[in-house]
Amino acid sequence: MSQRQVKAAVLLIxxxxxxGRTQDVNLQTIAKFLAPLGVQVAEARVVADVPDEIxxxxxxxxxxxxxxxxxxxxGPTHDDKTADAMAAAFGVNIDVRDDARAILEAHYRGAxxxxxxxxxxxxxxxxxxxxxxxxxxxxxFQIGNVFVMAGVPSITRGMLQDVGHRLQxxxxxxxxxxxxxxxxxxxxxxxxxxxxEAAPGVSFGSYPWFAPGEDYGVNLVARSAxxxxxxxAGEDLQALIRSCGVDPEVVADL
Amino acid sequence: MSQRQVKAAVLLIxxxxxxGRTQDVNLQTIAKFLAPLGVQVAEARVVADVPDEIxxxxxxxxxxxxxxxxxxxxGPTHDDKTADAMAAAFGVNIDVRDDARAILEAHYRGAxxxxxxxxxxxxxxxxxxxxxxxxxxxxxFQIGNVFVMAGVPSITRGMLQDVGHRLQxxxxxxxxxxxxxxxxxxxxxxxxxxxxEAAPGVSFGSYPWFAPGEDYGVNLVARSAxxxxxxxAGEDLQALIRSCGVDPEVVADL
Numbered sequence: 001m002s003q004r005q006v007k008a009a010v011l012l013i014x015x016x017x018x019x020g021r022t023q024d025v026n027l028q029t030i031a032k033f034l035a036p037l038g039v040q041v042a043e044a045r046v047v048a049d050v051p052d053e054i055x056x057x058x059x060x061x062x063x064x065x066x067x068x069x070x071x072x073x074x075g076p077t078h079d080d081k082t083a084d085a086m087a088a089a090f091g092v093n094i095d096v097r098d099d100a101r102a103i104l105e106a107h108y109r110g111a112x113x114x115x116x117x118x119x120x121x122x123x124x125x126x127x128x129x130x131x132x133x134x135x136x137x138x139x140x141f142q143i144g145n146v147f148v149m150a151g152v153p154s155i156t157r158g159m160l161q162d163v164g165h166r167l168q169x170x171x172x173x174x175x176x177x178x179x180x181x182x183x184x185x186x187x188x189x190x191x192x193x194x195x196x197e198a199a200p201g202v203s204f205g206s207y208p209w210f211a212p213g214e215d216y217g218v219n220l221v222a223r224s225a226x227x228x229x230x231x232x233a234g235e236d237l238q239a240l241i242r243s244c245g246v247d248p249e250v251v252a253d254l
Numbered sequence: 255m256s257q258r259q260v261k262a263a264v265l266l267i268x269x270x271x272x273x274g275r276t277q278d279v280n281l282q283t284i285a286k287f288l289a290p291l292g293v294q295v296a297e298a299r300v301v302a303d304v305p306d307e308i309x310x311x312x313x314x315x316x317x318x319x320x321x322x323x324x325x326x327x328x329g330p331t332h333d334d335k336t337a338d339a340m341a342a343a344f345g346v347n348i349d350v351r352d353d354a355r356a357i358l359e360a361h362y363r364g365a366x367x368x369x370x371x372x373x374x375x376x377x378x379x380x381x382x383x384x385x386x387x388x389x390x391x392x393x394x395f396q397i398g399n400v401f402v403m404a405g406v407p408s409i410t411r412g413m414l415q416d417v418g419h420r421l422q423x424x425x426x427x428x429x430x431x432x433x434x435x436x437x438x439x440x441x442x443x444x445x446x447x448x449x450x451e452a453a454p455g456v457s458f459g460s461y462p463w464f465a466p467g468e469d470y471g472v473n474l475v476a477r478s479a480x481x482x483x484x485x486x487a488g489e490d491l492q493a494l495i496r497s498c499g500v501d502p503e504v505v506a507d508l
Contacts, residue, residue, distance in 0.1 A: 015459055018295045019429070020285030021475065022461070024278070027300070031274030041272045043307070046281070046298035049459075053297070076440045077460040078447040117443030135464070154464055175273070186330045189371030193332040205269055205303075206331040207276070210389070210408055221275065 003225065006170035008034060009061040010044040013054055013072035013082050014151055017046050026071045026156050033160050038169025039067060049073055054085035062089075062146050067167065072151030074140060076117040082148060083141075087125035090143055097124040100139055107137040132162040142166065171225035176234035179249045180241040181217040191240045192220065195233065201226045202233045219251065257479065260424035262288060263315040264298040267308055267326035267336050268405055271300050280325045280410050287414050292423025293321060303327055308339035316343075316400050321421065326405030328394060330371040336402060337395075341379035344397055351378040354393055361391040386416040396420065425479035430488035433503040434495040435471040445494045446474065449487065455480045456487045473505065 010030050016022040024046070031041045042065060047053040054073070061068045073082030087094035100122035108114045121138035124130065131140035131149065135158045140149040142163075149159040180188070185208050196204045202224040210216045220241070222233035234250065241248035264284050270276040278300070285295045296319060301307040308327070315322045327336030341348035354376035362368045375392035378384065385394035385403065389412045394403040396417075403413040434442070439462050450458045456478040464470045474495070476487035488504065495502035 015457070015477075016461060016475070017281070018285060018298065019427075019477065020282045020289060020295070021429070021431075023282050027271070028274045028277050031272060035274060041274070042302060044272065044300035048296060075460070075462065077443045078450055079457075079459050115440060115444070118440035120443070152462060152464060173273075175275070186369060186372035189331045189374075190369070196332055203269070203333075205333050206329070207270060208329065208406060210406060221270070223269075223273065 003038075003171035005225075006039045006066045006168065007042040008039050008067040008069060009065045010041055011054075011057055011061060011068060011070040012044065012046045012151075013049065013070055014046075015048045015079070017072075018048055025153050026151065029153065029157060030069050030071075030160070033164070034069075034167075034169075036172060037164055037167055038172045039167055040173055049079045049081050051081050051085045051088065054082060055089045058086065058089045058146060062144065066145060068146045069149065069163075070146065071149050071156050074121065074138070074148060074150055076120050076138075080120070083120075083123050083125065086128075086141075086143055086146065086148055090125060090127070092126040092143075094123050094125045096122045100124050100130060103130075103137055103139055131159050134158040134161065173223050173225050174227065174230055175221055175223045176230055176237070177219055177221045177251045178234065178237040178241060179217060179219050179251045180244070180246045181215070181249070183218045183241060183244055183246045184216075185218050187244050188218065188220070188240055191243065195222075195236050195240065199224075199229055199233060199236075201229050204233070204237075257292075257425035259479075260293045260320045260422065261296040262293050262321040262323060263319045264295055265308075265311055265315060265322055265324040266298065266300045266405075267303065267324055268300075269302045269333070271326075272302055279407050280405065283407065283411060284323050284325075284414070287418070288323075288421075288423075290426060291418055291421055292426045293421055294427055303333045303335050305335050305339045305342065308336060309343045312340065312343045312400060316398065320399060322400045323403065323417075324400065325403050325410050328375065328392070328402060328404055330374050330392075334374070337374075337377050337379065340382075340395075340397055340400065340402055344379060344381070346380040346397075348377050348379045350376045354378050354384060357384075357391055357393055385413050388412040388415065427477050427479050428481065428484055429475055429477045430484055430491070431473055431475045431505045432488065432491040432495060433471060433473050433505045434498070434500045435469070435503070437472045437495060437498055437500045438470075439472050441498050442472065442474070442494055445497065449476075449490050449494065453478075453483055453487060453490075455483050458487070458491075 128141040128143040224230040238248040382395040382397040478484040492502040
C-alpha cells in the first residue's frame with residue numbers, strides 16, 4: 001500500500017467553544033465524514049472570533065496540510081468575522097457577490113427583508129466557489145484548499161454534502177477495535193508495543209474506560225490503510241487479550 | 255475594571271480525537287472549571303500522539319499564554335508520548351521519580367504487579383511537581399506554566415481539583431444569555447452591533463439554534479468582567495428582542 005496519505009486540519013472558530021458555553025461536535029462530524037474518503041484529520045485548532053487569530057491559524061494550517069475545513073463565523077452578525085478573515089489570509093478582496101446574493105434573494109423573498117445584515121452573508125472572497133447550504137441557504141465557500149462552513153452542526157453536516165466530491169482522497173485508513181472487559185492497560189502494554197514494532201504499517205492505540213458502575217476495561221484499536229495487515233492486527237489483538245485470561249470482544253469502531 | 259485578563263490554552267493530545275473515534279469533552283470541562291477562577295481559555299489545539307507535534311504545540315502555546323492545560327497521553331502504553339514530549343519541550347531530563355513511584359507502589363500493592371509498563375507512569379520531567387489523581391492514582395504533573403493531565407474525562411475532572419489552587423486568576427468574565435424564540439439573526443444584527451459599539455467592555459455574541467421540530471431562534475449572549483456593564487447589557491438585549499415583537503427569556507449560561 002503505497003497510496004499517498006492525504007492530511008487535513010480542522011479549524012473551529014467561535015468564542016462560544018472556548019468559553020465552555022458550547023460543546024463542539026463538528027470536529028468529530030468532519031473527521032468521520034472525511035475518513036472513508038481517504039482524508040485524515042491530522043490536527044485541529046479552536047480560535048476565538050478575532051480576525052488576527054483566524055488569519056494566523058488558517059495560514060499556518062493551509063501551508064501544512066492538503067486541506068483545511070473551518071466551521072463558524074459566517075452568519076449575519078457583527079461577531080461573524082470568518083469571511084473577511086479568509087479574504088485577508090489569502091490577500092484578496094471581498095464583497096457581496098451576485099451568485100450568493102441571488103441565493104439569499106430567492107430564500108428571503110417576501111417573508112423577510114434582505115437587509116444589510118443578511119447581505120453580509122453574500123460577501124464572498126474573490127476567487128472562491130460557493131458551498132451549498134441545504135438548511136438555511138446562506139452559502140459557505142471554498143477558497144484554495146480551504147473549505148469555509150457554518151458552525152451550527154446541522155448546517156455543517158448539510159454543507160459537507162457539497163464538499164466531498166471536491167476532494168482528492170488518498171489511502172483510506174480503517175480500524176479494528178477489540179474490547180477487553182476488566183483488562184488493565186499495564187498488563188497488555190508490553191505485548192502491544194511488540195505488536196506495534198512488528199507491524200510498521202499499522203498503528204495501535206490503547207483506550208482505557210471506566211463505567212459508572214465501577215466496571216472498567218480497555219479498548220485496543222489498530223489502524224491501517226493495508227487491509228491484510230489490519231486483519232492480522234485484529235487477530236493479534238484478540239490473542240493478546242486472551243493471553244491475559246480475558247475474552248476479547250470485537251466492537252464497532254470508526 | 256482594570257484587573258488583568260489571564261489567558262490560557264488547552265492542548266488535547268490523542269489520535270482518537272482526530273480520527274473521530276472519540277468525542278472530546280475535556281475542552282468544555284476545563285473552560286467551565288477555569289472561568290470562575292478568572293482564567294479565560296483563548297485557544298485550543300488537538301494534536302496526534304506524535305512527539306514533534308506535541309513539542310511544537312506546547313512550546314508555541316506556553317510562550318503565548320499565561321497557562322497551558324494538556325490532556326491525554328500519560329498512560330502506560332507505547333502510544334502515551336506526552337510526558338517525554340514535555341521533557342523535550344522544556345529541555346529537561348525525564349526518569350522514574352521516587353515520589354511518583356511510591357504512589358504507584360501503594361496503589362498496586364498486592365493486586366497487580368508494578369511492571370515496567372506501569373512504571374512508565376512514574377516518569378516525571380525534572381523540575382515538575384505532581385498533580386494528584388484521585389481516580390486511578392497515576393499522577394499528572396505541572397512543569398512551568400503547563401499542567402499535564404490524563405485524557406479519560408473522569409480523571410481529567412479529578413486532576414483539576416489539584417490544579418485550581420495553583421492558579422493566579424485575573425478578571426472573572428461573566429455572561430448573561432437571553433433567548434428569542436422565532437427570532438432571526440438578520441433582524442437583530444444591526445441593533446446588536448450598535449450595542450457592541452456602545453459598550454467597549456462587553457462582548458456580544460449571537461447563536462442561532464434550530465430544533466428538530468422545525469422550531470428556531472437565537473440566543474444572544476453578553477460577556478464582561480464588569481458586573482454593572484453586564485447587567486445593563488442584559489437589559490439592552492431584552493429590549494432589542496422585544497423591539498422585534500418577541501418575548502425575551504433570560505436563560506442560564508456558563
